[in-house]
Amino acid sequence: MPRPYKIPESVLVVIHSADLEVLLIERADHPGFWQSVTGSKDSVEEALTETAMREVAEETGIVIGTPEVPLANLRDWHLSNVYEIYPVWRHRYEAGVMHNVEHVFGLLVPRGLNVTLAPHEHLNFEWLPWRDAADRCFSPSNAEAILQLPRFVT
Numbered sequence: 001m002p003r004p005y006k007i008p009e010s011v012l013v014v015i016h017s018a019d020l021e022v023l024l025i026e027r028a029d030h031p032g033f034w035q036s037v038t039g040s041k042d043s044v045e046e047a048l049t050e051t052a053m054r055e056v057a058e059e060t061g062i063v064i065g066t067p068e069v070p071l072a073n074l075r076d077w078h079l080s081n082v083y084e085i086y087p088v089w090r091h092r093y094e095a096g097v098m099h100n101v102e103h104v105f106g107l108l109v110p111r112g113l114n115v116t117l118a119p120h121e122h123l124n125f126e127w128l129p130w131r132d133a134a135d136r137c138f139s140p141s142n143a144e145a146i147l148q149l150p151r152f153v154t
Helices: 048-060 085-090 128-138 140-146
Strands: 009-016 020-026 037-040 074-084 097-106 122-129
Touching: 009 048, 009 140, 020 048, 020 128, 037 048, 048 074, 048 097, 074 140, 122 128, 128 140
Parallel strands: 009 097
Antiparallel strands: 009 020, 009 037, 020 122, 074 097
16 A cells, blocks of 8 residues: 655665766746656655666666666665655645655766656657766756765765
8 A cells, every 4th residue: 555645764766877877857836847767765765776776667767677787786875865745745744744865875887777757747858978977957856966976986
């Protein structure tokens, strides 16, 4: 049974290639708002890695744990952001919930990997150099995560 409200704990997954090109997707409910993959936990028990894997598959069609994108390519950056939930999205949470904790992950994928967007969630996708991707993001925490990318690429 689906939860009536979103859990105020989420993941942000910076999908990138080895040459630091970043995948951004444009929100369907707010055209012009570009972002990385994001999403809330489905249950309190859901591990953050599971949330990241599920959200990447739902939003981009990229399946983690395949020969093309092994699980080892999903890395928890051990960064988290606490931010105020935008007023336009507060109705999705229980009354009085004002903040979300967002956990940042990186996902290394081969350049040119097929992306299949969920049409009810996203309109377009684009691969951009990491600095350009950070500039395009509407969310400050998303932009800051992308600016951290070179620190996490080994």
